[in-house]
Amino acid sequence: MESLKQELKTKIIETLNLEHMTIEGFDDQDTLFGDGIGLDSIDALELIVLLDKDYGIKLTDPKEGKTIFQTVETMATFIAANRTK
Amino acid sequence: MKVCYINGSACISAQKTVDSEFLKEVEINTTETVVFAKQPSYTEVIQPSFIRRMAKGVKMGIFTSSIALKEANLEIPDAIITGTGMGCLEDSEKFLKAILDNDEQFLTPTSFIQSTHNTVAGQIALGLQCKGYNFTYVNGAVSFETALIDAKLQIESDEAQSVLVGAVDETAQHIIDLYQLNGTLKKQDDLAFPSSNGIILGEGASFFVLENKQKENSYAILKAITIVNSLEVNELQAFVESFLKSNQIAQHEIDLVILGSNGDLTFDNYYEQISQLFENTPQTYYKHLSGEYYTASGFGLWTAINIMKNQIIPEVVRLNSLVKDNYQTILLYNQYQGKDHSLLVIKKC
Amino acid sequence: MSKKVAITGMGIISSIGTTIEENFQSLLNNKSGISTIENLNTIHKNAIKVGEIKLTNKQLAQQLNLLPENTFSRTSLLGAIAAKEAINKAGIKNINEYKTGFISATSVGGMDLKETYFYDYYVNESNRKYINSHDIGHSTHQIADYIGLKGMVTTVSTACSSAANAIILGARLIQSGQLDRVIVGGTDSLTKFTINGFKTLMILSDTNCMPFDQNRKGLNLGEAAAYLVLESDDIVQNEQKKVLAYVSGFGNANDAFHQTASSENGEGAFLAMQKAFVKANLKPEDIDYINVHGTATLNNDLSEGRAIIRLFENNIPDFSSTKAFTGHTLAAAAAIEAVYSVFAIQHNLVFANLNFKTPMEEFNLIPQTSLKEKSINHVLSNSFGFGGNCSTILFSKK
Numbered sequence: 001m002e003s004l005k006q007e008l009k010t011k012i013i014e015t016l017n018l019e020h021m022t023i024e025g026f027d028d029q030d031t032l033f034g035d036g037i038g039l040d041s042i043d044a045l046e047l048i049v050l051l052d053k054d055y056g057i058k059l060t061d062p063k064e065g066k067t068i069f070q071t072v073e074t075m076a077t078f079i080a081a082n083r084t085k
Numbered sequence: 086m087k088v089c090y091i092n093g094s095a096c097i098s099a100q101k102t103v104d105s106e107f108l109k110e111v112e113i114n115t116t117e118t119v120v121f122a123k124q125p126s127y128t129e130v131i132q133p134s135f136i137r138r139m140a141k142g143v144k145m146g147i148f149t150s151s152i153a154l155k156e157a158n159l160e161i162p163d164a165i166i167t168g169t170g171m172g173c174l175e176d177s178e179k180f181l182k183a184i185l186d187n188d189e190q191f192l193t194p195t196s197f198i199q200s201t202h203n204t205v206a207g208q209i210a211l212g213l214q215c216k217g218y219n220f221t222y223v224n225g226a227v228s229f230e231t232a233l234i235d236a237k238l239q240i241e242s243d244e245a246q247s248v249l250v251g252a253v254d255e256t257a258q259h260i261i262d263l264y265q266l267n268g269t270l271k272k273q274d275d276l277a278f279p280s281s282n283g284i285i286l287g288e289g290a291s292f293f294v295l296e297n298k299q300k301e302n303s304y305a306i307l308k309a310i311t312i313v314n315s316l317e318v319n320e321l322q323a324f325v326e327s328f329l330k331s332n333q334i335a336q337h338e339i340d341l342v343i344l345g346s347n348g349d350l351t352f353d354n355y356y357e358q359i360s361q362l363f364e365n366t367p368q369t370y371y372k373h374l375s376g377e378y379y380t381a382s383g384f385g386l387w388t389a390i391n392i393m394k395n396q397i398i399p400e401v402v403r404l405n406s407l408v409k410d411n412y413q414t415i416l417l418y419n420q421y422q423g424k425d426h427s428l429l430v431i432k433k434c
Numbered sequence: 435m436s437k438k439v440a441i442t443g444m445g446i447i448s449s450i451g452t453t454i455e456e457n458f459q460s461l462l463n464n465k466s467g468i469s470t471i472e473n474l475n476t477i478h479k480n481a482i483k484v485g486e487i488k489l490t491n492k493q494l495a496q497q498l499n500l501l502p503e504n505t506f507s508r509t510s511l512l513g514a515i516a517a518k519e520a521i522n523k524a525g526i527k528n529i530n531e532y533k534t535g536f537i538s539a540t541s542v543g544g545m546d547l548k549e550t551y552f553y554d555y556y557v558n559e560s561n562r563k564y565i566n567s568h569d570i571g572h573s574t575h576q577i578a579d580y581i582g583l584k585g586m587v588t589t590v591s592t593a594c595s596s597a598a599n600a601i602i603l604g605a606r607l608i609q610s611g612q613l614d615r616v617i618v619g620g621t622d623s624l625t626k627f628t629i630n631g632f633k634t635l636m637i638l639s640d641t642n643c644m645p646f647d648q649n650r651k652g653l654n655l656g657e658a659a660a661y662l663v664l665e666s667d668d669i670v671q672n673e674q675k676k677v678l679a680y681v682s683g684f685g686n687a688n689d690a691f692h693q694t695a696s697s698e699n700g701e702g703a704f705l706a707m708q709k710a711f712v713k714a715n716l717k718p719e720d721i722d723y724i725n726v727h728g729t730a731t732l733n734n735d736l737s738e739g740r741a742i743i744r745l746f747e748n749n750i751p752d753f754s755s756t757k758a759f760t761g762h763t764l765a766a767a768a769a770i771e772a773v774y775s776v777f778a779i780q781h782n783l784v785f786a787n788l789n790f791k792t793p794m795e796e797f798n799l800i801p802q803t804s805l806k807e808k809s810i811n812h813v814l815s816n817s818f819g820f821g822g823n824c825s826t827i828l829f830s831k832k
Contacts, residue, residue, distance in 0.1 A: 015193075017137035038134055041695060045634060046193045053191040062636045165688075171569050172591075184630050185552055189477045197631035198693050198820065201541065202570070202591040207821020210688040216705055219688040219823055220599055224571035224589040231588040235603060238610055260568065263555055267562045314536075314578050314587035379569065424575065 005076045012072070015050055016043050028073045044069060056084035089240040089307040090434065093157030093294035095149040096387040097122050098375050099287050103152075107391040108399045111374060118270045119261055119286045120376040131212075138195055139208070140173035142255040145290035146205035147212060150249055154213075156302070157294035163245035164218035165206050166236050167253060168228030170379020172202035174257035182259075205253050218245065226345075226421035227312040228252065229291075229380045230429065237307055240297050251292035252383030261286065271348075278348035278373050285348065287376015291383030293390075304390035305431040308332065308414075312427045316420075321358045325418075328428045339366055339430075340412045343389050344404065345419030346370045347377035352423055359418050360404070367412075368404040382419045382427065389415050389431055438680035438830065439605045442665045443524025445516040445619075446773045448658035448760045449485035453519060457770075458777055461785045462805065466759050468642045468654050476626055478633060481640050485656025485761025486624060487512065498580070505563050507544035510573040512659035512766075513621035514580045520617060521581060524663035525675065532614035532669060535586035536578045537604050538661075539596030539620030541765040543570025545627045573621065586613060591765065593819030594727075595686070596620050597660070598768035598827050602684045604664050614669055619661030619769035628764065629655060635694060637731045643762075645728035645755035646735050646801050648792040653729040656761020660769035662776075679776045682812070682830035683714025689822030695733050700741025702824035703727075703816065707745050710814070710826040720812050721751045721828075723784045725771050726801075727816040728755025729762050738816065739799050751814075752802045754787035768817035768825065775813040775829045782810050 009026045012018065016039065033039045039047075044065045051057040051068075057079065059065060068078045096102040099120035101110045114120050127136055127144050130151045136144065146167065154162070171177075177200035183192055198204065203221035210219050218239065222231040229252035239245040264270045264286060271283035278285070295307060309332040316324055329336055342363045346356040360368060369392070375384040392398055396412055417429040446453070449467025450460035460467065471484045489497075494511035495504060498518070506514070517536075521529065544567030551561045566572055574589040586607075590600045597620030604618035622628075632638050632655060639652035670677060687709060689702025696702065711717060727738055742750060756774050763770055774785060787801035813829045 018134075019137055020133045040692075042138070042194055042198065042693065045636060046195065048636075049191055049193045049634070170571070180631065181549065181552060181627060184626055185549070189626065189630050192630050192634045194631070194634040194694075197627075197634055200631075201593050201820050203593060203819070203821045203823060204693070206592075207688070207693060207823065210690045210822060211693070214690050216688050216690050216702065218686050219592070219821070220590065220603070220686065221592050222588055223569070223591040224574055224587070225569055227588060228571065238606060238612075242606075242610060244606075259552075263562075263565045263568070266555055267565045269565075312586055312588070313584065314575060315584060 001076055001080060004080060005072050008072050008075055011050060015046055029071050032069050032071060054085065055079050057082050086241045087243055087297040089237045090296050090299050091293055091304045091307055091390055092296045092300050093153040094292065094304065094387055094390060095152035096289065096291045096384060097125065097145045097149055098289040098384050099123065100374050107395060108401060111401050113373065114285060115276060118273060119256060121256065122289045140176050140199045142173045142253045143199065143205050143208050146251060146253045147209055149290045149292040150209050150251055153292040153294050154249060157296065159247055159294055161213050161215050162247045162249040162294065164239050164248045165210055165215060166220045166232040166248060166250045167206040168222045168232035168380055169202060169205065169253050170223065170225055170228050171254060172223065173199045173204055174255055174260055176200045178257050178259040226379050226419060226425035227427055229383050230310060230312050230427040233307065233310050236295050237310060240295055246297050248295045249292065250295055251290065252380035253290040254288055254378040254380045256286055256288045280350055282350050284377040287378050287381060289375060289384060291387045299434050303434045305393045306434055308430040308432045310429045312425065315424050316426050318354050318358050321355065322362060325362060325428065332430065334414065334430060338414050339363060339416045340409050341392065341415045342366050342368045343385055343415060343417045344368060344370050345372060345382055345385055347372040355420050355423065367398060367407040367409055369398055369402040370404050371402055385417055385419065389417055393431060393433055437609055437667060438682045439608050439664050440670050440677040441662050441679050441681065441776060442670065442675045442677060443520045443663035444678065444773050444776060445519025445523060446660040446770055447487060447512055447515050448763065448770050449487055449656055450759050454523065457773065461759065461774065461777065464786055464788065464805065466788055468761060474624055474626060476629055478629055482629065482638050483642055483654045484624060485654055485763065487657055505567060506576055507567050507573055508546045508623035509540055509543055509621050510576040512623055512657065513538060513573060513577040516619065516621065516659035517577050517581050517617060517661045520661040520663050529581055529583050533585065534583060535604065535607060535613045535616040536583050537588055537590060537600040537616060537618045538574040538577060539590045539600040539765040540570050540573055540622055541591055541593055541596060542622050542625050542628055543573045544568060545625045546623055549626050592823040593821060594764055594767055595817040595819035595823040595825040596765035598817040598825035599686060601662065601681060601772060601827055602686060602825065605681045605684060608664055608666050614666045616664050617661050618664060620766040621659030622657060622764040622766045624655060624657040639730065642789050643730035643758055644789040645730040645758055645787055646739065646794060646799060647790050648794050650730040650732065650735060652731050654761040656763040658760060658763040658766040658770050660766060660773050662772055679779045680830045681827060683710040683716060683828035684826065685709025685713060686825045689824055691822055694820050696737035696818060698737065700737040702822050703738055703741035703818060704744050706824040706826040707741065707814065710828050714828045716812060716828060718746045719749055721814050722808065722810040723778050723813045724751055724753035725775050725813060725815040726753050726755045727818045728757055730757065734818065735794065736796060739794065739797055743797055750799065752784045752806060754785055754802045756785055758788035768815065771815050772827060775815045778810050778813050779829060779831045783807055
């Protein structure tokens with residue numbers, strides 16, 4: 001799970017071009033959307049594609065993302081349980 | 086009818102045009118077929134968390150519009166109008182390439198969103214929280230001119246008291262490749278300006294603040310502007326004469342003619358014709374500094390208003406050796422590949 | 435507003451008809467043009483529904499009598515057909531006899547050619563003639579050349595509000611006297627670029643779209659072109675032109691909320707509609723029919739609905755979205771919907787909002803679900819695009 005979380009942090013920073021962030025400064029519990037890291041609905045769509053492309057998980061309803069993408073922790077838990085890749 | 090003043094401006098280009106004296110440090114390109122804009126430090130003007138998603142054109146647009154507004158001492162304009170020839174090309178190419186390379190799978194929205202041509206105007210409005218009139222024109226070499234026509238109409242008819250109007254275009258690898266393939270670009274071994282075929286491609290952004298009141302640092306009055314889609318060379322004289330007449334400007338009143346000569350021998354005859362028409366008038370050009378792109382005339386207007394402000398023609402833009410004591414009325418002419426002709430007159434305040 | 439601007443001719447091609455008459459008949463008979471895509475090869479073929487014009491580029495080119503070696507994109511082909519019809523219907527014999535302009539709207543331009551030849555250009559010289567079509571203004575030039583116009587020619591591109599904005603600029607240029615006559619409208623064809631782009635935003639429906647319905651799933655993309663001929667009072671009088679309707683008001687505002695989504699209370703939409711009323715010197719109660727933007731996305735219909743309620747309060751006029759007929763035709767949308775608004779005025783009809791079953795739970799807005807006859811003097815047409823671009827046009831009988 002630890003390595004998955006690290007992997008996720010790297011991918012999030014890369015995919016969303018979060019140039020001002022480092023993996024070390026990225027806490028598992030940081031809120032990804034809204035007041036935390038400050039991601040928005042377009043980023044959510046990017047993360048949905050990431051889930052599909054890298055982990056083989058297809059989300060059909062963007063609203064599902066709300067619970068899954070709360071933190072790196074919740075993302076990792078969901079991916080570990082549902083990944084097909 | 087209200088008068089239209091140009092009260093603020095900023096320009097990003099292949100030259101040092103940010104935070105520097107007007108055309109003081111200039112680099113003349115003699116080796117490249119493409120000249121890239123000098124990118125300023127965007128973090129001074131845009132929050133890092135927003136920059137991450139922004140296309141080059143969006144960053145250039147936000148930066149120059151911000152400086153222009155500051156210069157005009159204006160926080161939020163009544164309207165935002167932009168012109169772009171190809172929009173945010175890099176993102177457009179990126180998205181298309183992804184579609185083709187990945188068989189329409191695993192695509193993400195960011196580059197699609199930025200490829201919509203009004204993304205610069207939209208992002209500027211978002212940043213300023215400006216809920217006013219917001220238009221974008223995308224028609225080759227009159228994209229910026231149409232924006233000016235609209236902006237001027239807004240001011241003169243009292244629809245707006247202030248308009249932020251600008252021009253943006255960025256280069257991208259695929260279009261550079263294509264222009265090389267179809268002969269639009271000059272050949273690497275024949276870059277002579279103007280005695281060879283093809284253009285030197287450029288990119289950049291120029292933004293201006295137009296207002297209905299004169300301010301202490303007003304550059305000029307935007308007096309008249311017209312565009313036409315196509316003309317033969319032998320129709321140019323009538324075009325110019327008709328334009329000047331309908332705006333009550335006598336030909337001898339023109340103190341300076343600025344030509345959008347882009348060094349392309351194939352279409353240079355248009356510029357030659359205008360040059361001959363005004364053979365007793367000082368003439369300048371600018372695309373040897375900015376490169377050619379659909380909205381390069383934004384750079385042209387930027388040089389015009391600075392010449393008017395300083396009342397001096399920098400040596401590096403002179404086409405002939407004629408000078409005048411006083412530059413009250415400046416005429417700009419532009420066209421691209423025989424189409425999208427424009428005439429623009431600015432007057433001293 | 436000092437002068438209303440007369441509409442003296444119209445032309446249209448969409449998935450519900452290739453002419454004015456055909457489009458009208460389809461609306462009259464509730465005949466939708468939504469189907470499965472055939473002309474384009476996309477992996478999403480069976481996951482989307484579209485408003486496709488069932489004519490190939492070859493057939494369109496033949497209709498225009500173009501030579502086989504022409505470089506027209508599909509967008510230009512559609513545009514030329516509609517522009518030609520508009521000019522004929524306006525009784526224009528000499529396109530250059532007055533100060534004339536052509537203001538076209540497009541978002542895709544020649545993208546179909548770009549998609550097809552992206553890699554081919556590197557290896558095949560013969561197709562490089564299409565490279566010039568990569569700037570979307572090129573399609574406007576091609577159409578202007580086709581109709582033989584020499585004058586003020588330009589292109590508006592503000593996503594889904596583009597054609598409304600073309601109409602707005604055209605009207606203002608007539609009002610200011612800078613032009614005597616202007617052909618305004620828009621054209622967009624279906625492309626893999628837009629289909630995939632909208633798919634990434636997850637706002638496409640896999641079924642026929644249901645505007646303003648609680649169970650709406652998203653939009654159906656479409657393709658179309660439509661143009662209106664606007665003429666000054668002088669021309670109308672001198673030539674005794676029959677006026678179909680007037681552009682009596684318009685407004686453009688920016689939502690300034692998000693790059694693609696609309697604000698929850700529909701601020702941009704509200705401001706645009708409000709501006710249009712001020713311009714026209716009309717009040718909400720004067721409106722007989724609203725042709726809503728109604729794309730059937732979760733976001734738009736909610737946002738637009740809220741804006742309508744804010745403006746009209748308890749007196750919501752009959753309204754419908756005709757996008758269930760044609761799909762969302764992007765930069766052409768406001769143009770085809772302008773044509774339908776004029777139909778409404780000419781024939782005193784409100785067209786149906788197809789596929790509606792269940793009202794949205796957020797408010798009590800019920801669209802007109804069947805063709806309705808009533809006296810129509812003023813129509814309001816909304817079009818909202820990415821970048822927060824919101825436009826409203828008011829059309830009037832007199």
